[in-house]
Amino acid sequence: xxxxxxxxxxxxxxxxLFMPSLSVDCVIFGFHEGQLRALxxxxxxxxxxxxxxxxxxxxxxxxxxxxxxxxxxxxLDQIFLHQFRLFGDPDRSDPAIHRGRAKKNRMxxxxxxxxxxxxxxVGYYALVEYSFVHAIPDDLSDACEWHDVNDLPTLMMDHxxxxxxxxxxxxxxxxxxxxxxxxxxxxxxxxELQKLYESILGKQxxxxxxxxxxxxxxxxxxLKEKRKGLPYRAPYEYMFDKKKYDRALVDGLFxxx
Numbered sequence: 531x532x533x534x535x536x537x538x539x540x541x542x543x544x545x546x547l548f549m550p551s552l553s554v555d556c557v558i559f560g561f562h563e564g565q566l567r568a569l570x571x572x573x574x575x576x577x578x579x580x581x582x583x584x585x586x587x588x589x590x591x592x593x594x595x596x597x598x599x600x601x602x603x604x605x606l607d608q609i610f611l612h613q614f615r616l617f618g619d620p621d622r623s624d625p626a627i628h629r630g631r632a633k634k635n636r637m638x639x640x641x642x643x644x645x646x647x648x649x650x651x652v653g654y655y656a657l658v659e660y661s662f663v664h665a666i667p668d669d670l671s672d673a674c675e676w677h678d679v680n681d682l683p684t685l686m687m688d689h690x691x692x693x694x695x696x697x698x699x700x701x702x703x704x705x706x707x708x709x710x711x712x713x714x715x716x717x718x719x720x721x722e723l724q725k726l727y728e729s730i731l732g733k734q735x736x737x738x739x740x741x742x743x744x745x746x747x748x749x750x751x752x753l754k755e756k757r758k759g760l761p762y763r764a765p766y767e768y769m770f771d772k773k774k775y776d777r778a779l780v781d782g783l784f785x786x787x
Contacts, residue, residue, distance in 0.1 A: 541632055541635075541637060541639070541643075541645070544585065544644055544645065545643075545644040547585075547587060547588065548585035548586060548587055548588065548644075549585065549586045549587070549588055550644055550647065551647050551648055551649050551650060552585070552586050552592075552649065552650060552651075552652070553583055553584065553585050553586070553649050553650075553651040553652070554583055554584060554585070554586060554592060554595045554596050554599060554651060554652050554654065555581045555582075555583035555617075555651045555652070555653055555654070555689065555692055556581060556582045556583060556596055556599055556600055556603070556611075556653075556654045556655070556656055557581060557653065557654070557655040557656070557692065557693050557696035557697075558582060558600065558603065558604065558655075558656045558658060558663075559655060559656065559657050559658070559679075559696075559697075559700070559713070560658050560659070560660035560663060560676060560713065561659075561660055561713040561714065561726050561729065562660040562661075562676065564725045564729065565678045565679075565680075565729055566678070566679050566697075566726075566729040566730055567660070567676040567677060567678055567679065568581075568676070568677055568679050568682070568693055569582060569603065569604070569663070569665060569674065569675070569676055569677075570582075570674075570675060570676075570677050570682075570683070570685070571603075571667065571668075571671045571673065571674050572671060572672060572673040572674075572675075573631070573670055573671050573672070574670060574671060574672045575631070575634060575672075576627075576686070577684075578683075578684050578685060578686040579673075579677075579682075579683045579684065579685050579686065579689075580685060580686045580687075580689050581685070581689045581692060581693065582599055582600070582602075582603040583599060583651065584598075584599045584602075592613075592652050593611075593613070596611055596613070596652070596654045597611060600654075600656050602668060603665075603668070603674065604656075604658055604662075604663045604664075604665070605663070605664055605666075606658055606662060606663065609656050609657070609658055609712060610656065610657045610711075610712045611654055611655075611656045612654060612655055612656075612699075612703075613652060613653070613654050614653050614654065614655055614695070614696060614699040615652075615653045615692075615695055615699070616650060616651070616652055616653070617650065617651050617652075617653055617688060617691075617692055617695075618650035618651075619688065620648060622649070622650075622651075622687055622688045623647075623648055623649045623687065624686070624687050625645075625646040627686065627687075628643075628645040628646060629646070651692070653692050653695065653696060655696040655699065655700060656712075657709065657711075657712035657713050658712055658713070659712060659713060659714065659715065660676070660713075661715070679693070679697060680732075697730070700730055701730060701731055701732075704727065704730060704731065705783075706782040706783050706784070707778065707779055707782055707783060708747065708749050708770075708775055708778045708779065708783060709726070709727070709730070710723060710726055710770065711770050711772075711775055713726055714726060716769060717753065717755075717767045717768070717769055718767065718768055718769075719757050719765040719766070719767055719768065720740075720741050720744070720765055720766070720768060721737075721765055723744065723768070724737065724740045724741075727740070747778065747783055748771075748774055749770055749771055749774045749775045749778050750768045750769070750770060750771065751768060751769045751770070751771050752766050752767075752768055753766065753767045753768065753769060755767050
């Protein structure tokens with residue numbers, strides 16, 4: 531079985547290949563049908579879900595490890611990726627998980643095995659366009675699915691805490707940096723952009739005030755075309771001005787929501 535081969539590689543060769551006691555967990559956000567969603571994995575034979583994560587190879591940086599994990603889980607590269615916090619509670623790791631999976635593969639781990647030691651994990655969040663991601667389980671997982679951040683399944687260890695922390699940081703970032711280029715299609719309407727912000731913030735925003743502020747940032751280009759086929763008045767379509775958007779990521783915006 532593929533799981534046996536991959537898992538055995540981690541159990542036998544992991545200590546030689548990876549940094550001890552250090553891992554990476556990625557909160558991958560996508561936006562679909564008016565909902566902010568997170569990509570979650572469920573390991574083979576496990577009841578609970580987890581964030582896409584992994585270990586840091588001895589010959590790669592932590593940022594490189596996060597980018598590799600994102601690429602493996604989504605097939606995407608060059609995506610906005612932000613390191614937001616270190617999680618190091620002494621009891622956050624659960625050695626029983628690794629013991630149980632090793633036992634299913636007829637292997638007993640010694641007390642000093644590298645997987646049974648305390649791990650601190652570096653948290654990253656990524657913003658990706660939902661339609662570009664083909665969620666496929668890896669060799670160690672039997673499911674890889676998007677879940678509404680307001681309706682999450684039970685997550686293992688402290689992964690829900692990591693996800694909620696990432697969402698809180700993302701909300702704070704809305705106060706001084708643009709968000710949307712990696713979450714929306716290339717062309718979008720103002721109501722779609724507002725719905726994105728509302729789903730992140732968890733509250734409704736005044737339509738006129740929202741439109742006025744977004745236009746004042748100078749990062750949008752209104753197109754001549756209007757969105758057709760809607761049951762209400764056709765709204766104009768917009769695109770982000772890439773140069774101004776990228777500059778705002780460096781220089782920041784102003785104000786708060």
